[in-house]
Amino acid sequence: MSSAPEVFTAASHGAEQIVAIDHMAHAMGLSAGMRLADARALVPELITRSATPDHDRRALSKLSYWCLQFSPWVRPETAREPIFLPGAACLFDYGLNLDISGSDHLFGGEEKMTALIQSRLNAFSLTAHLAIADSLGAAWALARFATEPNSVTIMPPGSAKTTLANLPLAALRLQLQETEDLARLGLRQIRDLYKIPRAAISQRFGPSILRRLDQALGFVGEPLSPDQETSPLWCRMAFAEPIAHPDDIARASEHLCEKLCTRLAKDGLGVLRLRCSLFLAEGGVRHADLGLARASRDPAHIFRLLIEHLPALEAEFGADAITLTAVSAEPLKSLQYDWALPTTEDTSTAGNLNDPELGLLIDRLGNRLGMQNIARFAANESHLPERAVRVIAPLSSPDDQNHAWGDIDGLPRPVKLLPCPEMVETMAEVPDGPPMLFRWRGRMHRVIRAEGPERIAPEWWRQFAIKDPDNQTRDYFRIEVLEGQRFWLYRQGLYPEQGGHSNKPPRWYLHGFFA
């Protein structure tokens, strides 16, 4: 504490003007807005400093981040021009607007919340006027026109009209010119405006005064658009004493992951982008942003990703609170597996693979490669070879476990299947002979052995088959060539001799490779 009063000054209209005063100066009768010369006359031992509005605005911005621990809806507010508020300690208006609609219950009520914020701000050596009201306008007014420093005003819900009645008109955030105009008409307090018919005011002064009045009384909405990207899905954990040990921070984050995922589950959402904020005891905030390739609400998965970012959030003197916000969430859809095989909708993790080590491996692989790139086979009810197998999420339990594999009338199946059958040129006996020679990818192969045909007709219950069923019929042959390789070729389509009615000639394709 200095022994003499301190003030901040700024040049204004050719003379130095006081823009901010401290308690001692206030007690000695100085006020913001006075000319420095006058102030010096009153208090010769005055200490003056240059006002630094830019620095102040940056500090306010930092403080608004710090306030994120109380509510994600925070917006700093500074007036461009100094507002002359009677008895104010500072010409520049530094304010923070918080929407605490959803968060006051987390602190045990409005009184406890404001007491907490007030004590924290005082710990930063800041004097603050706090006000809670139904509308932004009312809260603004109550905070700035409070009578004592460090005051907390909580307006009873629904009593905006009576609470604001005695405040001067400047509390409505009117322009200076408007306030003067109204003063000339004898209107000085807000209550005076209640009696005037609305049409008269808007006719005389335009719509702005009425708008401000309605905003203050809560008749017109004034949504708070926060500075930061935010979302209502957030969880907070505060500590009685600041924690600094990385293990403690990790445990708290893990707990928050579970809380957040419970909330997401209630809404049927999965998180895509996550922000973990650490609120430091000395007033700063550190953020860690995470993105997920696929929406998830698995707390273990999210925590495993988060744990890698936590060391970067250093808290030298400890953290007061941690919040976890789901910045972007979407309805949790099933994963899109594009393995050129039919997939299943089932992504439940009620697995028969209960081994935690395996689960951890799958997660780690999935985090880096993408969850859609880790899968298992499951049998599918279809005799079309490319549909006989489907791909499922690794930990899900398919319902038809008893479906036999490869047991298609005892006929062998290839070990490798091309995702898309490739056309080959063949020389074969018409109509139903196997190929004797074929060319695939530019190489000629001589067939020394062929087994088949195995007829696989299209599934008649599928729409495309109805158009041209004969063209979709496949006759598969197991082919062995001179070099030893074994292929799975098929002829698609029937010749007229076989009873085919299509006017397109049948074509040959290579579908797979045997051992």
Place this chain on the structure above:
Amino acid sequence: MLPQWPGGVSGPEQIRRMVEHVKRKQVHNKAALLADLRQKIAAGEVGTANPAALCFRSPLTIGVPAVDALLPQGGLTLSALHEVQAVHDGAALAFCAYLAARRATTGGMVLWGMTGLGLYGPGLAGFGLAPERLLLVRGQNEQELLWAVEEGLKCRSLAAVVAEVRRIDLKQSRRLQLVAEKHGVTAFLLRPPDSRLETSAAVTRWRLSSAPTANGQFGFEIELLRCRGGGEGKWILEWNDATGAFDLATPLASRTAAAAERAKSRA
């Protein structure tokens, strides 16, 4: 003289010390000591999770005595990297599936790493590998795949890892070999026909191609290119569907066996 260990041989720490001792070749009757250890491991007194005991697990046999004879300890070492080069895709795939299935008979899943899906479940089932035992892992490129393979090798819940890699250099393969040695998951590198072949740290190297069918059974030409502590050879095998195993058709060439024959005839 066998060193006397107080209270007999038990506990992971003592096993480790014993193994160190044996390795340093300070023991005269090594065979007896090893037999004792093997018996203890087989009896389940020492868990195979103990890294020191890993090297004493019974090896993975191919199932064809002529081939197994050329492998050290009569089979493939479990905690090691083995390489299978494919002249023909299907043959090598089937061989790897067969080996992985044999490795996984005692339980555990098989991780199959690839950059694009070509595996066909029903076909693999024919070689003994139940498709639901497979964990399919697809990487966008070879680097990702090798990372996934390494992660898989560190997971003791897996029985084996098969990876279809086109390019892997000596350093990477040595790294995989060390990880396999440490954790005991068997690693198989499947090299497709168009891969670039370089020296590798694999303990055994095989080359597989399809051979003409004989007796109604698929034929395979298997070549053991290189084997640490073993021989080399080339065989034609036939896949016996009924028994679910390979049968020997004709031994084409076996250099060390022939040399042994010649040495015997000279003596």
